Amino acid sequence: MSYKLLPKIELHIHLDCSLSYNAVKKLRPETSIQDYNQNFKAGESCSSLKHYIKCADNAISLMQNRESLEMVMEDFFDQLIEDNVIYCEIRFAPLLHIEESLSSREVVDILCKKMNILSKETGIITGLILCTLRHYSESQSMETVKLVNEFYDKGVVGFDIAADEAGFPLDNHISAFEYAHKYKLNCTAHAGEAKGAESVWETINKLKTKRIGHGVRSIEDDKLIDFLLDNNHHLEVCPTSNIKTKTFESLEEHPIDKLFKRNISLSINSDGRTISNVNLNEEYNKLSDLFGWSLQQLKQCNLNAIDHAFTSDEKKAILSQKINLAYRAL
Secondary structure (H helix, E strand, C coil), rough: HHHHHEEEEEEEEHHHHHHHHHHHHHHCCCHHHHHHHCCCCCCCCCCCHHHHCCCCCCHHHCCCHHHHHHHHHHHHHHHHHHEEEEEEEEEEEEEHCCCCCHHHHHHHHHHHHHHHHHHHHHEEEEEEEEEECCCCCCHHHHHHHHHHHHCCCCCCCEEEEEEECCCCCCHHHHHHHHHHHCCCEEEEEEEECCHHHHHHHHHHHHHHCCEEEEEEHHCCCCCHHHHHHHHCCEEEEEEHHHHHCCCCHHHHHHHHHHHHHCCCCCEEECCCCCCCCCCCCHHHHHHHHHHHHCCHHHHHHHHHHHHHHCHHHHHHHHHHHHHHHHCCCC
16 A cells, blocks of 8 residues: 555654755755765665764764755655654754854744744644754753743754764763753653663653663563553654664564564654655555554554643644544555
């Protein structure tokens, strides 16, 4: 079947990892398709999460002014429409976009306003998640989380920590997450991707997050699986990305099917559409082909995502109704 027919929820997608060729061509006209494939995507030589993250550098260098940020957001919404996404949380690190004349506050303001306009035009419900990065200082993390608080009623819906999980500890970021919890800001955190189950334990214990970005290596620890289940934690799973980063050697070895069968709340996400060279329709198709997932299983992942989405109960009810009606009709 055509998975484009299915309305979808996406919780884990990085804006700066998702520039289409058309967007890059507009921002840097001399870019050929060969250049794009070689310098904006994770090829066969990608050997780790660190290498994967490095692939975003060229895109980030193009996202340093108002015009480019607005164009990238427009391009991103075009991709959401192609995937029939009806709700999306779009994440990025504002401090990566201040190399020219913009301040971090201006970056967030520009993207919030553009996102809100496009959301109204398309009917896609969206929100921004602002990321601190593992290698950032405590002050940089605090700067980021304070932007979350400032723009919380203007389009920002949450706070995240991303980047090199294996290379940097959490110590610099604990204060920022304490601040987030003090002001009742939604939080998620990357963990259990480049490091094992112990990283998920550490993240839950130190950062107190109910959502985990990736979290797939939780499968290594039965006690952790029981804990996630008992405490209704949610894993934002990005199957193709996990293969690109060599977290797993192949999709056949990916634990998403095992996690689902153990009733862990999880969602299906693309992570970085450009770097992973995948879209959400393709992710659904792969799960169906490899693991024999039915429409009911795909629907359940979307309902799981809605339950844990950083949005209002009213919007959750609307989204759930759309998912249920669409899947019932197929």
